[in-house]
Amino acid sequence: MEPLYFGPRRRLFGLRSEAQGEPRRTAIVVCHSWGVEYMRSYRALYLLAQQLAMRGFDTLRFDYSGTGDSADGERGITLAQWIEDIRCAARELQELSGADHVCLLGLRLGALLGMHAVAEGLRAQTVALWDAPDSGNEWIRELQELDRVHYARKNRYLPRELRLESLPGEMLGVPWPRALDEAVSGLSRRAPAGRATVLRLRSADVPPAVPEGEEIRLPDPGHWNDVTWLTRPWIPVNSQRTIVSELTERLA
Amino acid sequence: MNERALQFGPDRRLIGILSLPDDLDATRPAVLIPNTGVEHRVGPNRLHIQLSRAFARLGLVSLRLDLSGMGDSGLPADGARGDPVVDLQAAMERLERMKLARRFAVVGLCSGGNDAHRLARADPRVVAAAFVDHYQYPTPRALAIQLAQKLTESRRALNFLRRKWNELCRPRSEYDPELVSYFEQPPREVFLDDVRAFVERGVALFFLYTGENQNAYNYAGQLYDVCPALRDYPLQELHYVPRCDHTFTHERMRGQLIEALQHWLATKVLATQAGRAADHPEQDSDADLAFVQALQRSRTQHERVSAELSAPRCRPASP
Numbered sequence: 012m013e014p015l016y017f018g019p020r021r022r023l024f025g026l027r028s029e030a031q032g033e034p035r036r037t038a039i040v041v042c043h044s045w046g047v048e049y050m051r052s053y054r055a056l057y058l059l060a061q062q063l064a065m066r067g068f069d070t071l072r073f074d075y076s077g078t079g080d081s082a083d084g085e086r087g088i089t090l091a092q093w094i095e096d097i098r099c100a101a102r103e104l105q106e107l108s109g110a111d112h113v114c115l116l117g118l119r120l121g122a123l124l125g126m127h128a129v130a131e132g133l134r135a136q137t138v139a140l141w142d143a144p145d146s147g148n149e150w151i152r153e154l155q156e157l158d159r160v161h162y163a164r165k166n167r168y169l170p171r172e173l174r175l176e177s178l179p180g181e182m183l184g185v186p187w188p189r190a191l192d193e194a195v196s197g198l199s200r201r202a203p204a205g206r207a208t209v210l211r212l213r214s215a216d217v218p219p220a221v222p223e224g225e226e227i228r229l230p231d232p233g234h235w236n237d238v239t240w241l242t243r244p245w246i247p248v249n250s251q252r253t254i255v256s257e258l259t260e261r262l263a
Numbered sequence: 264m265n266e267r268a269l270q271f272g273p274d275r276r277l278i279g280i281l282s283l284p285d286d287l288d289a290t291r292p293a294v295l296i297p298n299t300g301v302e303h304r305v306g307p308n309r310l311h312i313q314l315s316r317a318f319a320r321l322g323l324v325s326l327r328l329d330l331s332g333m334g335d336s337g338l339p340a341d342g343a344r345g346d347p348v349v350d351l352q353a354a355m356e357r358l359e360r361m362k363l364a365r366r367f368a369v370v371g372l373c374s375g376g377n378d379a380h381r382l383a384r385a386d387p388r389v390v391a392a393a394f395v396d397h398y399q400y401p402t403p404r405a406l407a408i409q410l411a412q413k414l415t416e417s418r419r420a421l422n423f424l425r426r427k428w429n430e431l432c433r434p435r436s437e438y439d440p441e442l443v444s445y446f447e448q449p450p451r452e453v454f455l456d457d458v459r460a461f462v463e464r465g466v467a468l469f470f471l472y473t474g475e476n477q478n479a480y481n482y483a484g485q486l487y488d489v490c491p492a493l494r495d496y497p498l499q500e501l502h503y504v505p506r507c508d509h510t511f512t513h514e515r516m517r518g519q520l521i522e523a524l525q526h527w528l529a530t531k532v533l534a535t536q537a538g539r540a541a542d543h544p545e546q547d548s549d550a551d552l553a554f555v556q557a558l559q560r561s562r563t564q565h566e567r568v569s570a571e572l573s574a575p576r577c578r579p580a581s582p
Contacts, residue, residue: 080305173505
């Protein structure tokens, strides 16, 4: 695994897991989710990338502008910038690996962003959507509800004068600018016709959605709406195994 | 940004992000920031990033790192769990080899506080240690406050009874996220011995407790009642910030912590360490050093965190 800074003025931080053995023709760009989902799935995506690399896939995980180890603060980020970041990551990985094909593997919001990047013209042969919500609006509502329950739960154990309140412009403590909220609300997981093969990866506790693309059922739950899992490690070992095996079978 | 990813330790399996100030001075201690709980090196809501950039503005090198098995760091080849103290010492050795520092400060939150404490105990190169929400020992006054809170707020009394009822009646699954424990605090006597040893060594100490765990720490100066010798030690600061939660969820809270740490580092560490660290490490042609110098030449303006500018100063606890 190799950490790297890339993109304009090298402001994006990523980690490339180099293919082991005979490299495949497809390289995989992992698109993280955001906020609390990004934090709790971080180690799981590290492990997934390592396993994919062992099957011959060059893999790049990276942080969007204003998130994780990439540059910029959280206040100025825009959807357009994040889409540009995905384009940049795909270009970087193709240059580093020499792969002909790109697969975007996105988790939750990352799935919607990946799909939007393809709709905006990014050339990817496959988009794997892991627990993609129906829309950006639905994803925001789910996080807002978690935010509400999180504070209510904390306040159960605090004296009246120390109670905490959810703040406007933040979701679970991470700044969420209004412009970003409006732009992300409009995102959809609907695939642009004929642009890329769509694989839907669905965790055990995620309800089925309108069939679109091929669905792969995963054995482990995602716990996306469970407040007790907000700050706990999420390592869906069996789901990872399934994803690695399915992608190995399907991608060149 | 003056930031660089470092891979270090056995098989380069550990990873951290080095933040460099505009003016490097290897006589100053470098700050190590281990993981908080299971969150990777960016910290809760990017707190560790904000800390390391604030430390750079104070002129300090810092390394926020993933310990073995956390974030992007691998586990030892033999499949063992890894030891945070060994990992942190590997980081210190790497920074020493890069001629960036010979003395170290360590800043740890929650489980990171436990790691920081163990490192400070084990390694004399640690000259300053900051502990946030780490060990909490009850005192008669804390127990009285806790009891009064439960008696005067029926809601909290009900919660207490409900929790006890659940513990008795509800079967626990094999893995219950509610039962995850990140560290065990040492017995009070061991803690007191450690503090005594830190004071004898002249280690600068910073303690901050948030108001989230009212059952364990609930008034300003509680630690002084546990450890009276600490009160008169000039290189320490003790803060109690009741309107702040354990993960510093709001930007305002993160700003308070950063400002308090900056103040402690400036007044209790930099001001007092300057006289001691007259022995400048010699420069050499090490590739890492060349890289650091190249980075310095191409430095860019660090972003300022608006929260730090607007947050009110957090007051040391009154005895």
